[in-house]
Amino acid sequence: MNKQSVLEWIARGRIVPVVRAGSADEALQAVEALLEGGIDVLEITMTVPGAVEVVREVAARHGERALVGAGTVLDARTAEACVEAGARFVVSPALDEATVRACVAMNVVHAPGALTPTEVVAAHRAGGDVVKVFPCDALGGASYLKSLKAPLPHIPLMPTGGVTLENVGTFFAAGAVAVGVGSNLVDLKLLRDGRRDELVARARAFCDAGRAP
Numbered sequence: 001m002n003k004q005s006v007l008e009w010i011a012r013g014r015i016v017p018v019v020r021a022g023s024a025d026e027a028l029q030a031v032e033a034l035l036e037g038g039i040d041v042l043e044i045t046m047t048v049p050g051a052v053e054v055v056r057e058v059a060a061r062h063g064e065r066a067l068v069g070a071g072t073v074l075d076a077r078t079a080e081a082c083v084e085a086g087a088r089f090v091v092s093p094a095l096d097e098a099t100v101r102a103c104v105a106m107n108v109v110h111a112p113g114a115l116t117p118t119e120v121v122a123a124h125r126a127g128g129d130v131v132k133v134f135p136c137d138a139l140g141g142a143s144y145l146k147s148l149k150a151p152l153p154h155i156p157l158m159p160t161g162g163v164t165l166e167n168v169g170t171f172f173a174a175g176a177v178a179v180g181v182g183s184n185l186v187d188l189k190l191l192r193d194g195r196r197d198e199l200v201a202r203a204r205a206f207c208d209a210g211r212a213p
Contacts, residue, residue: 014210021188043070076099131162145171
């Protein structure tokens with residue numbers, strides 16, 4: 001799958017769940033619930049124990065129907081390991097130019113993290129395909145994103161931090177190409193409490209919100 005196809009897939013669904021979990025098994029359970037709810041983009045963070053192998057497992061199981069990516073990638077070596085395991089996109093919380101170069105060399109979509117206008121422009125110029133605006137809620141959420149987009153309409157932005165089912169539409173209205181959603185979607189407490197159906201329902205609601213006009 002080429003970069004353009006990956007970018008189009010992300011832009012189509014617009015919801016990128018950030019899967020953080022205390023164990024590989026818990027991450028896999030969350031992935032299955034998200035898929036059941038219709039989410040077909042999955043960001044497995046490197047904070048999950050055995051994260052690269054989780055990426056490999058998810059890609060092997062669901063690589064035909066889901067876009068599997070790696071999150072919280074801090075260096076080029078990790079990016080390369082994740083791509084070898086089957087990740088089709090890489091997300092970082094900050095800009096590491098060596099990681100960007102590695103992703104460019106592998107022809108893999110990369111979303112480096114940035115917050116200020118200077119950082120956003122630097123991430124874009126370094127070769128980031130999409131810029132992860134993180135933590136977006138710290139500077140005002142959707143209203144801040146709208147302020148960024150005004151002078152930088154050519155840079156695709158993916159705000160992450162503070163995105164909820166109630167406000168996700170305001171991020172899209174402000175110009176987000178997609179949104180990263182953490183515990184407001186991937187609420188592991190629901191799994192731990194035996195309320196998996198509620199996680200599936202939440203995924204379905206976010207999925208519908210992402211596909212709304």
